[in-house]
Amino acid sequence: MIDNSKTIAELAKQNQRLDGRTLHEYRQPIKIETGISWTAEGSAKVQIGSTVVLAGVKLSLEKPYNDTPNEGGITVNAELLPLSSPEYESGPPGPKAIELARVIDRGIREAKAIDMKKLCVTPGEKAWFVIIDIITINDAGNLFDAAGLAALAALRSAHYPLVDSETGAIDYKTKTKERLPIIKEPLPVTVNKISGQFLVDPTSEEEQAYDARLTISSDEKGTISALQKGGEVPLTIADVSAMIDIALEKAKFLRKELTNAVP
């Protein structure tokens, strides 16, 4: 790949980008499709520009943790498939996949987006555990925002499987009408700092060029539930404040796309 980092940094100074977008503009199309996997309890495919990710939700009944006997649980896992980029190799998740999964996980968990108590079936014995798997199909940049959107769309579309009232066995092939207890819908927006300017929805090339990035998860009320700073250059408090303003506004934009696609 040709390294366009210098050009990207120069253009940013003049409020311009390599692909002609404005600094606060997402790529098009933004497509959100649910029900892409009949075997998952909930699933979604999200496309932002040419970045494509899938998310699948699987539910299982487990014994609650000892310190939270009245609650279920949630886990987020991310797989950066070698299918999705020449940069990725087979094997266990590396630091990039783990960071992606953890940021999405915290965004949902710390916002208390899912009512963990309602996941409990029998205190101390049985509760629903939610596993969200995020899978990249084409990584063309901004996996955080695409993955966050896909995770939420998959959760919104999920239905509990049927449980046999006598044996307690799960019939994964039969979905009930009952949906997950989602109380809040936090969405991550990543703001990048390049040449003192802030831009959203970076392409892979722009991700090579940024000085710093900040991923901000926020819910419909504008409450922040997770932050993650990346990149080698430090940020001032004024930077953080400006980046949050952009993120809150863009989260509204993404939330509109989400509610349109998954009513």
Place this chain on the structure above:
Amino acid sequence: MSYKKRLDGRRVDELRPMEAKASVIPNADGSAFFKIGKTTAYAAVYGPRELFPKFLQDPQKGLLRCHYGMMPFSGSGERIRPGNNRRSQEISLVMTKALEPMLDLSAFPNAVVDIFVDLPQTDAGTRCAAISAAAIALADAGIPMKDMVSSVAVGQVAGTVVADLMYDEEAYEGIVSDIPVAMTHNTKEITLLQMDGEISKEDLVQALELARSATEKVYEVQKQALKEKFKGVPEA
């Protein structure tokens, strides 16, 4: 127990509805999406590219490597732990052997062509769908191929020879055999052949005859996907 009418009402030689699309993954050198019934597969080809670790390099010929994987939420039961297991490694191997005869490996010494196939949802026939998707992706990558490979399972359910078994047929009460087959389009040669279950020699030969016409139906869908890619390109 006999099997007169198929569980989903198909004729014995009828395949489930298929869909295919080429060039779905811009990062890859070639790619495809393939769907048959409720089984879907993404395939991406990367290469020919330099082979690492270097000691694997062969100055006489290149290497083809297939990597088959089910997504964690793609099984009809509990979540599947991601990563390689014995099943996925075996399928990767037989996929490689099914596709390798189509390529002239001597054309890219010291290099590797990697084919990654990952499935978002499955209802039997996953290795066949993976091979059919991979073959479209190879052609999409512009890698010269001697012939096209198309793959679908045939088999016998309680005495009846059928094409493209779905999961509920594989699990049917009574004697069942499942025979994944890959066949070349021009020469009608078999490049993948596996079987499990029970079948007589006569019925096996009958099933393989059925595979000729069944793989031809897959071929038509593969060809259409590749033609579609060049739609709108003016003819020379």
